Amino acid sequence: MKFGVGIRKKLTGADLAVRVVQIASLLPVLYCLAASGYRGLFAQRGVFAVLFDLGMSVLPRWEALGLSALYRLTSSEMVFTFTMLGLALAWGLLSRPLLGERRGVAGRKLLAGLIAADLVLRLLPLRYNLAFGSAMAVVGFAARLICLVLVVLDLLAHRRQRA
């Protein structure tokens, strides 16, 4: 069986990382939606606990803090949710030009650094930081580790190509 038939462009590690970041950035929004739809859903767990349970990366955690500040400023769930969705969409649309041929290597190194930092952060002995405390956390950790490997492989392939 042949896989990937009809794929116009090979999915590189950097592309995959962009998508992981984009999808991960939706998690706080989904959390807010769930919270507004059914207030008791995460009643027994804190935001940080939920975010860490989901194995979210550094970016969504910062997003959640940013959202809370925006919530405080506007008292509007609509404003912060659609701001977040707009940013996620903008990131998806702009990532290709930003990670294009000219700045591709720098962009991939930056992504590799961010993912590596996130993985290290996950291992720090913080209050809610149970990197392997749940199945979702393990999956999240593994997904980011795979992304890191793919991005590094991208960089190595690019170096070999230039050599």
Add this chain to the structure above:
Amino acid sequence: MDTKFTTNALVLVVAIFSAILFLFSIKVVDLSDRTAVNDYYPIEGTDLAVRYSSLSPNGLYQGGQTTGTLVLEGTFGHDWGAAVEGNSLYLNEYTSTDVGVMLCQLVRLDLTTHEKELLRRDTILRGRCASGELVCLGGYLIPVDFPATNSLCRLYAMSSPEIRPEEAGAVVLYLSPDTGEVLWSVRDDRAQEDDFESRYLQRTLQEVMG
């Protein structure tokens, strides 16, 4: 397969469903708040009264119960917090978010110009102590929306280091009735318990500090 389209389309789909869910949530909250009320609570020492009404806007009214005119629109508290000092009226204002989470803040109203000034967010005025200072609770969330039962409140609480929902604590603030500035404060994890009046309101500031 263009996976870039897929992720961007996913964001768009989430955006569309977000809009639908929010509009639905707001409608549900609106429909569930259709209890007919027409309450009128005069504020001692002024010719103003707080009115909650289904027929006219909530707010501060001047004049009689039936002939009063709207001075300032908003949802103000009448039960705990209303203190007059000179030309200033201190009182609690309740603000609602899109899906109905209620937040409270301390405001000051100029009794001549009827201009409102926000003094402190997430603060509720509990009254005056024996020596006359305004006694407030800072880092306060309304119990019905307390983070233990409301995730959006928990998210909101993340925006302020003063709000500590996990410990149900609050900061007791003593404010100058003349300037509205904080004179003294103390963190008290039992601040929201029933004996607040005997521990803070029935004593002078000096006694509490001592």
